[in-house]
Amino acid sequence: MAAPSPPSRPRALLAAELGGGTQASQRLLAYSDALLSIIATVMILPVAHTKIHPDQKLGESVQQLLATKIAVYLMTFLIVTVAWAAHVRLFQVIELIDDVLALLNLACMMLITFLPYTFSLMASFPDVPFGIFLFSSCAVIIGAIQALIVVYGFRHPYLLNLEIQESENQEFYKYHILRIILRGPTLSFFAAIFSFFFIPLSYMFLGLVIFFPHVSHLIKWFKRKFLGHEEEVPLESFTVYLTEPLSKERVEAFSDGVYAIVATLLILDICEDNVPDAKEVKEKYHGHLINALNEFGPAFLAYFGSFVTIGLLWFVHHSLFLHVMKATRLMGLLNTFSLAFIGGLPLAYQLTSDFAEKSHNEIEAIQVSCVTIFFASIFQFGIWIAALFYQRETLHPFARYGGKEHAFMFAKLALYPCVSLSVFFLTCIVSELSTTIFHLTQIIVPFAFLVLRLLVRIGLLALRSIMSLSRRRRNVLEEEEACLSAAEILS
Amino acid sequence: MAAPSPPSRPRALLAAELGGGTQASQRLLAYSDALLSIIATVMILPVAHTKIHPDQKLGESVQQLLATKIAVYLMTFLIVTVAWAAHVRLFQVIELIDDVLALLNLACMMLITFLPYTFSLMASFPDVPFGIFLFSSCAVIIGAIQALIVVYGFRHPYLLNLEIQESENQEFYKYHILRIILRGPTLSFFAAIFSFFFIPLSYMFLGLVIFFPHVSHLIKWFKRKFLGHEEEVPLESFTVYLTEPLSKERVEAFSDGVYAIVATLLILDICEDNVPDAKEVKEKYHGHLINALNEFGPAFLAYFGSFVTIGLLWFVHHSLFLHVMKATRLMGLLNTFSLAFIGGLPLAYQLTSDFAEKSHNEIEAIQVSCVTIFFASIFQFGIWIAALFYQRETLHPFARYGGKEHAFMFAKLALYPCVSLSVFFLTCIVSELSTTIFHLTQIIVPFAFLVLRLLVRIGLLALRSIMSLSRRRRNVLEEEEACLSAAEILS
Numbered sequence: 001m002a003a004p005s006p007p008s009r010p011r012a013l014l015a016a017e018l019g020g021g022t023q024a025s026q027r028l029l030a031y032s033d034a035l036l037s038i039i040a041t042v043m044i045l046p047v048a049h050t051k052i053h054p055d056q057k058l059g060e061s062v063q064q065l066l067a068t069k070i071a072v073y074l075m076t077f078l079i080v081t082v083a084w085a086a087h088v089r090l091f092q093v094i095e096l097i098d099d100v101l102a103l104l105n106l107a108c109m110m111l112i113t114f115l116p117y118t119f120s121l122m123a124s125f126p127d128v129p130f131g132i133f134l135f136s137s138c139a140v141i142i143g144a145i146q147a148l149i150v151v152y153g154f155r156h157p158y159l160l161n162l163e164i165q166e167s168e169n170q171e172f173y174k175y176h177i178l179r180i181i182l183r184g185p186t187l188s189f190f191a192a193i194f195s196f197f198f199i200p201l202s203y204m205f206l207g208l209v210i211f212f213p214h215v216s217h218l219i220k221w222f223k224r225k226f227l228g229h230e231e232e233v234p235l236e237s238f239t240v241y242l243t244e245p246l247s248k249e250r251v252e253a254f255s256d257g258v259y260a261i262v263a264t265l266l267i268l269d270i271c272e273d274n275v276p277d278a279k280e281v282k283e284k285y286h287g288h289l290i291n292a293l294n295e296f297g298p299a300f301l302a303y304f305g306s307f308v309t310i311g312l313l314w315f316v317h318h319s320l321f322l323h324v325m326k327a328t329r330l331m332g333l334l335n336t337f338s339l340a341f342i343g344g345l346p347l348a349y350q351l352t353s354d355f356a357e358k359s360h361n362e363i364e365a366i367q368v369s370c371v372t373i374f375f376a377s378i379f380q381f382g383i384w385i386a387a388l389f390y391q392r393e394t395l396h397p398f399a400r401y402g403g404k405e406h407a408f409m410f411a412k413l414a415l416y417p418c419v420s421l422s423v424f425f426l427t428c429i430v431s432e433l434s435t436t437i438f439h440l441t442q443i444i445v446p447f448a449f450l451v452l453r454l455l456v457r458i459g460l461l462a463l464r465s466i467m468s469l470s471r472r473r474r475n476v477l478e479e480e481e482a483c484l485s486a487a488e489i490l491s
Numbered sequence: 492m493a494a495p496s497p498p499s500r501p502r503a504l505l506a507a508e509l510g511g512g513t514q515a516s517q518r519l520l521a522y523s524d525a526l527l528s529i530i531a532t533v534m535i536l537p538v539a540h541t542k543i544h545p546d547q548k549l550g551e552s553v554q555q556l557l558a559t560k561i562a563v564y565l566m567t568f569l570i571v572t573v574a575w576a577a578h579v580r581l582f583q584v585i586e587l588i589d590d591v592l593a594l595l596n597l598a599c600m601m602l603i604t605f606l607p608y609t610f611s612l613m614a615s616f617p618d619v620p621f622g623i624f625l626f627s628s629c630a631v632i633i634g635a636i637q638a639l640i641v642v643y644g645f646r647h648p649y650l651l652n653l654e655i656q657e658s659e660n661q662e663f664y665k666y667h668i669l670r671i672i673l674r675g676p677t678l679s680f681f682a683a684i685f686s687f688f689f690i691p692l693s694y695m696f697l698g699l700v701i702f703f704p705h706v707s708h709l710i711k712w713f714k715r716k717f718l719g720h721e722e723e724v725p726l727e728s729f730t731v732y733l734t735e736p737l738s739k740e741r742v743e744a745f746s747d748g749v750y751a752i753v754a755t756l757l758i759l760d761i762c763e764d765n766v767p768d769a770k771e772v773k774e775k776y777h778g779h780l781i782n783a784l785n786e787f788g789p790a791f792l793a794y795f796g797s798f799v800t801i802g803l804l805w806f807v808h809h810s811l812f813l814h815v816m817k818a819t820r821l822m823g824l825l826n827t828f829s830l831a832f833i834g835g836l837p838l839a840y841q842l843t844s845d846f847a848e849k850s851h852n853e854i855e856a857i858q859v860s861c862v863t864i865f866f867a868s869i870f871q872f873g874i875w876i877a878a879l880f881y882q883r884e885t886l887h888p889f890a891r892y893g894g895k896e897h898a899f900m901f902a903k904l905a906l907y908p909c910v911s912l913s914v915f916f917l918t919c920i921v922s923e924l925s926t927t928i929f930h931l932t933q934i935i936v937p938f939a940f941l942v943l944r945l946l947v948r949i950g951l952l953a954l955r956s957i958m959s960l961s962r963r964r965r966n967v968l969e970e971e972e973a974c975l976s977a978a979e980i981l982s
Binding site: 027028030031034035038039042043045046049099100102103106109110114116117120121124125128130131252253256257260261264266267268270271272274275276278281287289290303304307308311312314315318319449450453 | 518519521522525526529530533534536537540590591593594597600601604605607608611612615616619621622743744747748750751752754755757758759761762763765766767769772778780781784794795798799802803805806809810812937940941944
């Protein structure tokens with residue numbers, strides 16, 4: 001009849017309910033990342049599926065698309081990214097989960113997956129307050145659930161990050177994380193109220209939701225840079241992870257989700273559109289399936305070309321983050337922009353496979369593809385540049401300026417911007433460029449990667465053989481140092 | 492001019508090229524899992540999007556669907572799962588990757604994502620050999636690429652699993668893994684050859700690709716069980732991971748991908764179909780957006796109901812695998828079946844949201860949903876039963892029979908089969924059941940989980956108070972033991 005002694009309970013709960021405690025949280029986060037990345041990307045489908053008449057000029061159609069559907073896509077992508085960033089911060093504080101937290105998180109995910117619909121409403125009825133109101137209400141409820149998660153977490157402190165658990169001013173951390181999480185919902189709340197009086201103002205509030213964290217960070221940076229180092233918060237109360245906004249693992253997981261869904265959206269289109277009709281094959285091609293499939297040749301070529309491009313862009317991203325130790329806020333922002341353009345690739349694929357016949361639209365379709373690929377890859381390049389600025393904190397030693405892998409990484413990242421830009425200028429000069437040639441170029445690029453490695457090696461060898469013996473010796477020492485520290489990280 | 496000394500090279504390469512070596516492989520695997528799970532699931536979309544006329548009887552239509560599209564979906568799902576299992580085995584042997592392996596793996600992924608298309612061809616033209624030939628060729632090329640990965644891995648032994656690296660009979664391991672990987676492609680090769688002579692035989696070969704591993708395992712099991720313990724291979728040459736076919740992490744990653752894509756396919760449909768037309772709103776509803784949206788009420792309810800169901804099934808899966816230490820082959824097979832039915836949920840959603848009006852089809856739509864949910868959850872239950880058979884190896888102590896969490900886990904897993912079965916029988920008795928009530932039931936279930944925990948606790952408390960003092964003491968000791976071992980695992 002004696003109740004179990006109180007001090008032993010939390011430990012028993014921890015062991016029994018959480019089993020592989022931390023692991024539990026990891027899988028919840030992986031699942032959330034998958035959901036969020038798919039939701040962010042999937043809104044490109046309504047854009048890509050908009051039918052364009054072959055005799056309609058692509059330029060006009062693209063403008064028409066731009067007006068609504070692309071805007072919905074971009075808004076969804078950015079808002080979901082903001083929600084994802086808040087989610088990352090939240091689960092940096094709460095490291096273990098239990099059933100209640102898992103269910104609360106699922107409720108939160110359900111509302112986030114509903115956001116794209118509210119955007120579609122807003123885009124279709126920009127002057128009706130209901131769309132904004134619906135979106136803002138969702139955002140407010142999401143904020144409320146996340147606040148509930150924080151409160152629940154601080155009531156059961158064994159769920160928290162160890163550092164916070166042991167810290168003396170838990171209250172401070174609690175309000176700090178609540179402030180971060182409720183920033184967006186508060187702005188949305190004002191947007192909801194103003195939607196009934198003055199709609200432009202509520203749109204402005206929504207824009208603030210996306211850009212506020214970055215703007216405030218920028219202002220702080222300017223203050224620190226130009227007005228001297230003023231930190232009003234006592235520094236000792238901040239731990240590393242509160243100033244470090246994104247965890248590298250979750251940036252990777254989110255990016256992987258986007259790349260994976262984009263790669264597979266392509267085959268979905270192929271399967272739905274390019275299976276010939278049984279009747280048509282019988283009547284038109286006298287039962288010869290291969291002849292019927294011949295007609296879809298350009299679509300298959302477009303598929304393989306696009307898959308190779310997405311695969312390699314993932315490969316570049318993967319190589320890049322292999323060399324990254326820590327992602328700064330700026331790197332996260334650039335990554336978001338890069339991913340937004342990656343998400344646009346299904347549209348590019350749709351255009352190039354639709355306009356496979358020679359026409360003026362064909363050139364424009366290739367140009368749209370080139371621009372999309374260019375921006376996706378140049379923002380990747382931007383991540384690298386941003387990392388180089390603070391290379392001591394962000395990069396592994398062998399990838400830093402002068403490191404063994406620096407030159408090759410540079411070449412890898414520069415490849416796609418260069419190729420896409422040169423194809424774009426080629427389309428301006430040669431008006432005969434066909435999508436077939438374009439897709440073949442896409443398929444050839446991976447071999448360029450292997451050639452690149454060879455070229456970089458030959459280049460480095462040539463450089464080395466020019467250098468004097470004494471210099472080489474110093475180099476070897478440095479290399480060994482880099483290897484050693486890398487080995488330290490590995491162990 | 493002096494070349495770098497040969498023995499130091501591999502280490503330098505390891506450090507410089509792979510950076511966080513193992514991590515590199517982890518991300519490649521996570522990305523592959525995401526791609527494979529999406530590909531496996533996404534083929535439900537053509538099934539779900541098949542338009543059914545409201546005056547057509549659902550029974551007939553479902554049969555019509557069954558004939559081709561559902562078969563394509565199931566075949567794709569199972570074949571992709573087989574490819575995934577081979578991929579898991581492959582990267583249990585090769586633990587570190589470099590650029591060449593990453594590119595080879597991407598090429599492999601590209602061909603795997605193309606498989607659903609070959610299935611669509613096979614389903615549309617079952618009596619034309621070209622579809623089978625195309626599929627088999629893809630399978631053979633995939634096998635060739637994977638064999639290339641193995642050969643490359645064994646040529647650069649620092650990429651291999653440490654145990655194999657240090658083992659003396661590397662050749663044995665090499666041929667063992669090659670045999671596992673080339674099994675499917677060899678069967679496909681025969682299928683390709685026979686497709687031109689006798690098509691049924693080649694379909695049989697394709698069926699073998701899916702079931703061969705399981706059949707051969709079953710035969711071995713029977714041999715061991717009934718004909719005495721005969722192992723012809725020297726036992727000492729086998730390490731744990733070669734007899735352990737699936738790594739738990741990758742089962743989780745693959746399952747997460749399936750759950751995530753199914754949850755998000757729903758919102759895609761909502762966004763494409765349920766945004767009212769601006770013109771219609773003006774003319775029919777005099778500009779009142781809310782009235783127009785009212786019409787879509789049932790669709791929203793269906794969305795939230797389905798999302799809750801998928802979310803909770805994920806939650807049950809998550810809880811289950813939290814208690815699992817190791818996944819056996821049978822558990823993997825049951826998990827595949829469960830996931831195949833999870834993938835069918837978008838179809839169920841489509842049916843219940845299409846037939847929201849009262850009609851005979853409405854009941855049948857609910858029945859299809861119930862059957863899908865029942866099979867998805869009963870196979871989850873099956874995983875648990877299969878785990879209990881070998882509970883010493885597969886389950887954490889506190890989840891085993893008699894453990895602290897055993898009863899609650901049992902209740903959690905039994906909830907969905909019971910609910911779906913009882914709703915199904917309700918539809919047979921009460922002919923008035925509407926989809927609205929069905930979806931409301933779906934939304935209420937999560938609260939049942941919380942009540943369940945309460946009930947299980949009350950039940951256990953009651954049980955305890957009945958027991959004698961001496962027994963309780965023994966129990967407490969056992970519990971503490973369980974806690975201790977769980978704590979050991981955590982640390």
